[in-house]
Amino acid sequence: MAIYSDTVMEHFTNPRNVGEIENADGVGEVGNPVCGDMMTFYIKVDDGRLSDVKFKTFGCGAAIAVSSMVSEMAKGKTIEEALKISRNDVAEELGGLPTQKMHCSNLGADALHKAIEDYLSKKGQS
Amino acid sequence: MRAVYLDHYAASPLPEEVQESMLPFLAGSFGNPSSLHRWGDDAKTAVEESREKVAALIGANPEEIIFTSNGTEANNLAIKGMIAGSRRKGKHIVISGIEHFSVMNPAKSLEKQGYDLVTVPADEYGVVDLDELAAALDDETALLSIMTANGEIGTIQPIREIAAIAMEKGVPFHTDAIAAAGHIPIDIAALGVQAMSIASDGMYGPKGAGALWIKKGIRLIPLLDGGVQEGGRRGGTENVAAIVGMGTAAQLARERMGERSEYLRGLRDALIVGLPDRLEHINLTGHLKQRLPWNASFVVEFIEGEGMLLFLDAQGVAVSSGSACTSRALKGSHVLAACGIPPERAQGSILFSFGPENNMEDVEYVLDVFPPIVERLRQMSPLYAKFMKERG
Numbered sequence: 275m276a277i278y279s280d281t282v283m284e285h286f287t288n289p290r291n292v293g294e295i296e297n298a299d300g301v302g303e304v305g306n307p308v309c310g311d312m313m314t315f316y317i318k319v320d321d322g323r324l325s326d327v328k329f330k331t332f333g334c335g336a337a338i339a340v341s342s343m344v345s346e347m348a349k350g351k352t353i354e355e356a357l358k359i360s361r362n363d364v365a366e367e368l369g370g371l372p373t374q375k376m377h378c379s380n381l382g383a384d385a386l387h388k389a390i391e392d393y394l395s396k397k398g399q400s
Numbered sequence: 401m402r403a404v405y406l407d408h409y410a411a412s413p414l415p416e417e418v419q420e421s422m423l424p425f426l427a428g429s430f431g432n433p434s435s436l437h438r439w440g441d442d443a444k445t446a447v448e449e450s451r452e453k454v455a456a457l458i459g460a461n462p463e464e465i466i467f468t469s470n471g472t473e474a475n476n477l478a479i480k481g482m483i484a485g486s487r488r489k490g491k492h493i494v495i496s497g498i499e500h501f502s503v504m505n506p507a508k509s510l511e512k513q514g515y516d517l518v519t520v521p522a523d524e525y526g527v528v529d530l531d532e533l534a535a536a537l538d539d540e541t542a543l544l545s546i547m548t549a550n551g552e553i554g555t556i557q558p559i560r561e562i563a564a565i566a567m568e569k570g571v572p573f574h575t576d577a578i579a580a581a582g583h584i585p586i587d588i589a590a591l592g593v594q595a596m597s598i599a600s601d602g603m604y605g606p607k608g609a610g611a612l613w614i615k616k617g618i619r620l621i622p623l624l625d626g627g628v629q630e631g632g633r634r635g636g637t638e639n640v641a642a643i644v645g646m647g648t649a650a651q652l653a654r655e656r657m658g659e660r661s662e663y664l665r666g667l668r669d670a671l672i673v674g675l676p677d678r679l680e681h682i683n684l685t686g687h688l689k690q691r692l693p694w695n696a697s698f699v700v701e702f703i704e705g706e707g708m709l710l711f712l713d714a715q716g717v718a719v720s721s722g723s724a725c726t727s728r729a730l731k732g733s734h735v736l737a738a739c740g741i742p743p744e745r746a747q748g749s750i751l752f753s754f755g756p757e758n759n760m761e762d763v764e765y766v767l768d769v770f771p772p773i774v775e776r777l778r779q780m781s782p783l784y785a786k787f788m789k790e791r792g
Contacts (some may be wrong), residue, residue, distance in 0.1 A: 286707075287711075288712065288782065294778065294785065307723065307744035307747060307783060308743040309705075309743075310704065310725045310747060312503075312783065313784055314782040330781060330782035331780055331781070331782065332702070332703065332747075332781045333704050333706075333725065334704055334706035334707060334723075334725035334726070335706050337725075338707060343654050376762055378725075379725070
């Protein structure tokens with residue numbers, strides 16, 4: 275369908291890193307099924323790097339492609355680098371997103387950051 | 401790859417007879433129906449013949465048919481024009497919660513101008529609540545508008561009963577029959593309504609033509625002031641080719657309705673029975689029996705409509721959805737909400753709308769390709785994961 279770039283369609287059709295991580299070091303959930311999109315990100319951290327990133331997403335094609343792209347961008351990065359991944363970076367890597375999808379579906383970076391915050395707060399407590 | 405078009409609610413291919421009837425009016429018979437010479441006369445005759453065919457489809461007098469540019473204009477003309485022409489003292493407009501935007505939004509626009517808008521609820525099958533309806537109508541009611549059938553969920557309303565209630569209260573009653581006309585028998589005299597909207601593209605005619613039937617004696621103020629076309633009730637040069645196409649479509653609908661609707665019901669029911677056989681957590685929306693022949697609509701739990709649409713498109717299947725993500729306004733369907741379907745479930749809306757060129761192989765193809773798509777999207781869905789964990 276012409277509303278999405280080839281990259282979006284490719285990630286939507288073959289999403290990377292779908293799934294959950296058992297005993298994840300951090301979990302981040304954003305969105306709400308009522309407004310259309312919901313994402314849960316799971317991260318595994320080794321030596322300050324995201325050794326594994328997985329996600330589950332309920333939402334439109336854009337939401338699924340965004341999740342897949344974020345997981346790919348974040349995997350192997352340090353915590354500091356991963357926190358710098360912005361919504362715009364994700365949209366850019368995807369070859370752009372339709373304007374109306376920029377706000378509601380582009381939540382992947384937020385979910386990733388939440389998972390990292392979850393990891394950091396757990397680490398602070400231990 | 402197989403191409404399976406199941407989005408006839410959005411648009412349909414034109415039968416050859418319809419195409420052929422239109423062609424002369426795109427070329428040689430290009431005249432303006434208002435002109436007095438023979439070019440004008442040819443066009444005028446064609447428009448009047450079409451008016452007769454459209455009138456015959458609903459049992460109307462041709463003089464009571466006003467051609468418009470589409471169904472939306474017919475609904476706007478009915479709501480705004482009948483209200484502006486109303487001699488009743490009241491300022492209440494009564495509609496149902498499942499009306500199409502082209503009825504709901506003109507009513508809302510009048511509400512901004514000081515009218516009171518009363519919205520009557522529907523039950524879980526999309527049938528308008530007759531007790532609530534009766535309670536909503538009184539001397540203050542200037543107009544009642546309830547659709548004959550809803551295209552999104554397929555539910556056919558008890559229009560005759562609604563008309564009887566309206567008549568008892570003396571309230572003028574308009575019905576939007578755009579999704580129904582040409583698909584189920586409609587006889588305005590037997591129904592007892594005062595105005596009815598229909599559209600060409602709702603019954604395998606071309607886009608660009610619609611009609612409002614309004615009973616003689618009911619006052620109507622035009623939306624478009626201009627020349628004396630349509631008896632001064634709708635100014636503007638007629639879209640002759642589209643009107644002619646609509647006439648042919650109406651005639652075909654009259655001749656073939658029984659055969660067509662029986663055929664479409666067969667396809668529809670094969671899907672309505674087949675999908676829940678192959679998939680868990682999929683529910684039919686709308687009424688099982690009081691249902692348009694071409695409509696098979698569902699909500700699929702734990703996933704969202706656009707994903708289904710895109711994957712089906714990749715398999716050559718065209719459908720539509722009432723999910724928020726698939727609407728340009730990013731709002732979920734108000735029709736599904738009016739049926740009490742919670743927003744997260746309405747996100748999983750999917751509508752298969754059949755047409756005469758579909759066949760049983762199309763249904764079998766959908767039954768083959770659709771369940772794996774649903775499974776695939778569910779494997780990605782956090783809601784499904786949560787559900788499976790809770791179920792244990």
